Amino acid sequence: MSANDNTSGGIDYRQLGADYWRTDIIDIEPGKIHVRGYPIQELIGKLSFPDMIWLMLRGDVPSPAQSRLLEAALVASVDHGPHAxxxxxxxxxxxxxxxxxxxxxxxxxxxxxxxxxxxxxxxxxxxxxxxxxxxxxxxxxxxxxxxxxxxxxxxxxxxxxxxxxxxxxxxxxxxxxxxxxxxxxxxxxxxxxxxxxxxxxxxxxxxxxxxxxxxxxxxxxxxxxxxxxxxxxxxxxxxxxxxxxxxxxxxxxGRGERNKGPMPRQMPYRYTGPATRHLDDSQ
Structure with missing residues (x-):
């Protein structure tokens, strides 16, 4: 097969590759980005981030009520403190x-x-x-x-x-x-x-x-x-x-700490293994 030949034995390798990586999500060509069929420039400034999540996962744009509910769940789960x-x-x-x-x-x-x-x-x-x-x-x-x-x-x-x-x-x-x-x-x-x-x-x-x-x-x-x-x-x-x-x-x-452990160094852990022993003791 020559460098410019896309077929061999009746197989179209370009089409084979295109089918192998097929997707319904995004279509990209030089100067073109379509997300679920929508030109990206039409989405920028119009869709919220929850809207975009919905579009990517579900294939369409949520209603305002659906978007508000999804956004509420996203906001509520952001953080639960440094002990998490x-x-x-x-x-x-x-x-x-x-x-x-x-x-x-x-x-x-x-x-x-x-x-x-x-x-x-x-x-x-x-x-x-x-x-x-x-x-x-x-x-x-x-x-x-x-x-x-x-x-x-x-x-x-x-x-x-x-x-x-x-x-x-x-x-x-x-x-x-x-x-x-x-x-x-x-x-x-x-x-x-x-x-x-x-x-x-x-x-x-x-x-x-x-x-x-x-x-x-x-x-x-x-x-x-x-x-x-x-x-x-x-x-x-x-x-x-x-x-x-x-x-x-x-x-x-921004704190400059190195090798931050799971607890302050001043707080000791509790050792529960064998008492000190030496190899000579077992010989």
């Missing part, structure tokens, strides 16, 4: 000499099932309950059946409910209120908010201390109401938390 593992890691990484992008990558990689995955898990739970309701099961019964099954499979920690730091998460109520407003406007159905509240009521039943919904549960309501897949609940959370990670990494970069 992802934030702490960004600070430690910068003090070890990593640039901002390295610190952000290190921090984002911690957002897995335990730290960062609760939103996805909550959406999955909500959807299972909705499936039972669609089959004719009453809401309260469906909530109990699915919560019991989740606890048997995964343990007692229910994603989206309770918080190790906040007796009442200050973000959850506001987000749920906005979801209710969107439902009243007809922008969402409100069914996932009802499901989440049914779980909250179930967890409070027979307890002296309730287990209220936290931000992961409230944002899961929003993402489910807006029609995002469970995996995207985690992905969008990563987009939001990346802002806090960047902010803390940037602040840390």
């Amino acid at each position: 593992p992802s934030i702490a890691i960004s600070r430690m990484a910068v003090s070890c000499g990593l640039p901002l992008n390295g610190a952000m990558a290190s921090a984002l990689n911690t957002l897995d099932d335990v730290h960062g995955g609760a939103g996805q898990q909550a959406v999955e739970l909500f959807q299972r309950i909705r499936e039972h309701i669609a089959q004719g099961m009453p809401l309260d019964e469906a909530a109990k059946v699915c919560v019991d099954a989740f606890v048997v499979e995964h343990g007692k920690y229910l994603p989206g409910f309770g918080h190790r730091f906040h007796p009442l998460d200050p973000r959850a109520g506001k987000l749920l209120g906005l979801a209710d407003e969107a439902a009243a406007e007809g922008a969402v159905t409100g069914e996932y908010a009802r499901i989440a509240r049914a779980i909250e009521a179930l967890l409070a039943s027979g307890r002296s201390k309730p287990v209220p919904m936290n931000i992961d549960g409230a944002t899961a309501v929003i993402y489910a109401e807006l029609g995002f897949a469970p995996q995207l609940a985690r992905g969008i959370f990563c987009l939001s938390r990346a802002v806090g990670i960047l902010s803390h990494a940037w602040e840390q970069s």
